[in-house]
Amino acid sequence: MFNSEVYKRRRTELRKSFKSGLALILGNSEASMNYPSNTYHFRQDSNFLYFFGLDFPDLAGIVDFETGNDILFGDDLTIDDIIWMGDQPSIRDRALLVGVENTRPQAKLAEYLAEAIKKGRQIHFLPPYRGENKMYLESLLGIPAAKAKENASNQLIRAIIALRSIKDSGEIAELDKIANVGYEMHVKAMRMAREGRWEQTIAGTIEGIALANGGMTSFPVILSQNGQILHNHDHSQTLKNGRLMLCDAGAESIMRYASDHTRTSPVGGKFTTRQREIYEIVLNANNGAMNATKPGITYQEVHLLAARVIAQGLTDLGIMKGNVDEAVKAGAHALFFPHGLGHMIGLDVHDMEDLGQSLVGYDDETQPMDQFGTASLRMGRKLQPGFAITNEPGLYFIPALIDMWKKDNKLSQFINYNVVETYKDFGGIRLEDMLLVTDDGCRILGKRPPISIAEVESNAGTE
Ligand code: GLY
Numbered sequence: 001m002f003n004s005e006v007y008k009r010r011r012t013e014l015r016k017s018f019k020s021g022l023a024l025i026l027g028n029s030e031a032s033m034n035y036p037s038n039t040y041h042f043r044q045d046s047n048f049l050y051f052f053g054l055d056f057p058d059l060a061g062i063v064d065f066e067t068g069n070d071i072l073f074g075d076d077l078t079i080d081d082i083i084w085m086g087d088q089p090s091i092r093d094r095a096l097l098v099g100v101e102n103t104r105p106q107a108k109l110a111e112y113l114a115e116a117i118k119k120g121r122q123i124h125f126l127p128p129y130r131g132e133n134k135m136y137l138e139s140l141l142g143i144p145a146a147k148a149k150e151n152a153s154n155q156l157i158r159a160i161i162a163l164r165s166i167k168d169s170g171e172i173a174e175l176d177k178i179a180n181v182g183y184e185m186h187v188k189a190m191r192m193a194r195e196g197r198w199e200q201t202i203a204g205t206i207e208g209i210a211l212a213n214g215g216m217t218s219f220p221v222i223l224s225q226n227g228q229i230l231h232n233h234d235h236s237q238t239l240k241n242g243r244l245m246l247c248d249a250g251a252e253s254i255m256r257y258a259s260d261h262t263r264t265s266p267v268g269g270k271f272t273t274r275q276r277e278i279y280e281i282v283l284n285a286n287n288g289a290m291n292a293t294k295p296g297i298t299y300q301e302v303h304l305l306a307a308r309v310i311a312q313g314l315t316d317l318g319i320m321k322g323n324v325d326e327a328v329k330a331g332a333h334a335l336f337f338p339h340g341l342g343h344m345i346g347l348d349v350h351d352m353e354d355l356g357q358s359l360v361g362y363d364d365e366t367q368p369m370d371q372f373g374t375a376s377l378r379m380g381r382k383l384q385p386g387f388a389i390t391n392e393p394g395l396y397f398i399p400a401l402i403d404m405w406k407k408d409n410k411l412s413q414f415i416n417y418n419v420v421e422t423y424k425d426f427g428g429i430r431l432e433d434m435l436l437v438t439d440d441g442c443r444i445l446g447k448r449p450p451i452s453i454a455e456v457e458s459n460a461g462t463e
Pocket residue numbers: 219248249260261343
């Protein structure tokens with residue numbers, strides 16, 4: 001945990017956006033897997049972690065914008081809890097660790113909120129994303145679970161996004177640290193990329209690296225020689241020489257900050273000529289985007305710059321044709337790059353996605369585009385120092401998408417469909433780093449996993 005002053009300061013900053021009312025920030029409860037007491041690994045809500053720091057279930061925090069009080073609702077352990085799970089400090093002692101002096105039993109929360117409602121005070125709450133908290137909010141505030149999202153406080157959402165978007169020095173240190181765990185995971189996966197190895201063996205090994213460093217993975221591991229499936233969680237195949245293995249994976253730090261990298265390795269250690277040509281395009285797009293990333297530019301512009309690098313590379317290979325700028329304007333590159341360049345990263349791998357992606361990634365000045373491909377860009381707005389973002393261009397040959405576009409002769413002035421046909425067995429390549437926007441540019445968070453052709457070939461398949 002950070003020291004108590006950090007959490008106090010964050011709540012004080014939040015108060016500056018409000019004149020009245022109160023914020024209710026719900027922590028998460030345990031979630032059952034297959035029977036009530038057999039639970040998934042506990043994951044605290046990230047907004048609760050940001051303002052109240054305590055990483056255990058069944059807590060709720062109140063930030064009162066009128067009295068200036070913060071209250072933590074939660075229960076001390078029962079003797080049964082102590083027998084089965086061990087003793088823990090009291091709620092009061094734990095609350096003091098995050099600078100909160102008022103604690104009350106959880107059962108008193110409903111009464112406290114009913115009193116506030118009676119006085120006509122506004123209760124700001126966030127959109128719940130778990131069934132348990134949707135039902136809990138319904139019981140607390142009388143708002144039907146199905147309507148919780150639309151009744152969430154826009155003012156609270158916007159105030160939190162403004163705060164969490166700018167990472168402070170403690171958060172940056174956490175991101176650097178966990179990015180280094182990501183480095184270890186990716187070097188290991190790359191080295192294990194050998195003919196005959198079961199994908200699951202590699203996925204399980206790198207998941208173990210995340211766990212051995214104190215947290216979980218930051219999202220389910222994506223690892224497959226079918227890298228053209230963007231989020232492929234199927235690890236059932238056995239690797240074959242001549243294929244590419246795409247690995248998109250990250251870890252969570254003990255304080256729950258996320259890492260997220262993607263690397264693509266040639267099974268057995270040597271790229272074929274065709275693979276090298278496509279890999280170099282993605283690498284150029286990654287480096288080009290990194291070089292352009294600085295305060296003042298929008299990430300939508302950086303995304304389109306990466307798209308132009310991809311379209312230029314594919315045109316040079318005869319896969320695309322015509323004027324590159326016009327091809328990107330028309331969205332022809334999205335046949336091969338159908339996702340966005342990146343997203344914010346922090347306490348969530350897609351940071352604050354629970355608060356609404358368009359509010360996190362866009363503003364009045366920069367609006368989401370609705371063109372296929374760019375429409376998937378999660379982060380488009382103007383960059384500021386302190387933003388942590390991913391840079392993850394990719395190039396894929398997705399047979400079903402190629403067939404669909406080809407049938408309609410879609411954008412055929414920019415696409416050589418007869419050449420594309422010969423790449424349908426290629427798979428996909430994505431190269432993802434984590435960037436911190438600095439005062440005059442950006443830097444890579446943590447140690448950059450091997451990425452040049454020479455670095456990747458010297459690691460791939462060596463274990
Ligand atoms: N690394 C998974 C994602 O960015 O969606």
